[in-house]
Amino acid sequence: MKKLILSLLASLSIFGTTAHAAGGGIAWDKFPTERVTDMAALQNGAKLFVNYCLNCHQAAFMRYNRLRDIGLTEQQIKDNLIFTGAKVGDLMKVPLDPKDAKDWFGGLPPDLTLIARSRSAAGQGTGADYVYTYLRTYYRDETKATGWNNLAFPGVGMPHVLWELQGQQRAVFAEEKDPHDATKVVQVFKGFEQITPGTMTQAEYNTATADLVAFLQWMGEPVQNSRTRLGVWVLIFLGVFTVIAWRLNAAFWKDIK
Structure with missing residues (x-):
C-alpha cells in the first residue's frame, strides 16, 4: 500500500506540467528516434510501461490487443502484460476512482x-x-518530501519509480556568478555522483528509458510507422509519375510549332 501511495503521488507530478523545464531549465537530451521502429525496443517499452507506469497512470485510449501491432500475440499480451482481471480487448485503464483520487x-x-x-x-x-531527459535526471535531495528531485523538472513531487534500475545519484552543483548580473550568484549543475548502483549499468538504463519513451511515442500514434512507409512509396510514385507525365507532354506537343 505504501508503494502504491508513493506511485500515486508520483503520477500527479511527473507529467503535470513542463513549464518549469521549458522556461530556462536544462537543455533536453535528444531521444533516439530510431527506437520507435524497433519492435524489440517497443516490446521492452511496453513491459516497462505496464510494470512501472500502469499502476497509477492509465492509457485509456489504447487497448491491450493493439499491442499486436508491435509483434506480440494475444496470448503473450495476456500472459505477460495484464496483471489484473482485464481482458485482452479492454482499454488500458487503472481501477482508481476519480473521486477518491x-x-x-x-x-x-x-x-x-x-x-x-x-x-x-x-x-x-x-x-x-x-x-x-526527465526519466534520466532524477537525483537524491533530502530537502524534498519524497527525497528526490529532478533536473528537467526542479521541485518535482514524484519520487524516482525507476531508481532500483538506475541506482541512486547525487547532483553536484557549484556557485558561479550570473553571466547576466555580476552581483548575483547562481547554482550551476556540474554532473552526477553515483551513491548506490542500480540493477542496470548507466548504458543499460539509458537504453531502457529510451525503449519506454519509444513505447509512449508509439502509443500516441500507433500507425506512425505504417504512415511513414506509405509516405515513402507515395513520393516514389509521384516521382515516377512526374517523369511519365513530362515525357507524355513532350510527345504530345512535339509536332506543334
Whole structure:
C-alpha cells in the first residue's frame, strides 16, 4: 500500500506540467528516434510501461490487443502484460476512482496515451526529448518530501519509480556568478555522483528509458510507422509519375510549332 501511495503521488507530478523545464531549465537530451521502429525496443517499452507506469497512470485510449501491432500475440499480451482481471480487448485503464483520487491526492493521475506527443517547447525539443531527459535526471535531495528531485523538472513531487534500475545519484552543483548580473550568484549543475548502483549499468538504463519513451511515442500514434512507409512509396510514385507525365507532354506537343 505504501508503494502504491508513493506511485500515486508520483503520477500527479511527473507529467503535470513542463513549464518549469521549458522556461530556462536544462537543455533536453535528444531521444533516439530510431527506437520507435524497433519492435524489440517497443516490446521492452511496453513491459516497462505496464510494470512501472500502469499502476497509477492509465492509457485509456489504447487497448491491450493493439499491442499486436508491435509483434506480440494475444496470448503473450495476456500472459505477460495484464496483471489484473482485464481482458485482452479492454482499454488500458487503472481501477482508481476519480473521486477518491481527487480526495486523496488533489487530482486524477494524467492519462499517458498522448503524453509523448503533447510535451514540447519551442527551442527545447519534442515531448519525447523531454520525457527521455526527465526519466534520466532524477537525483537524491533530502530537502524534498519524497527525497528526490529532478533536473528537467526542479521541485518535482514524484519520487524516482525507476531508481532500483538506475541506482541512486547525487547532483553536484557549484556557485558561479550570473553571466547576466555580476552581483548575483547562481547554482550551476556540474554532473552526477553515483551513491548506490542500480540493477542496470548507466548504458543499460539509458537504453531502457529510451525503449519506454519509444513505447509512449508509439502509443500516441500507433500507425506512425505504417504512415511513414506509405509516405515513402507515395513520393516514389509521384516521382515516377512526374517523369511519365513530362515525357507524355513532350510527345504530345512535339509536332506543334
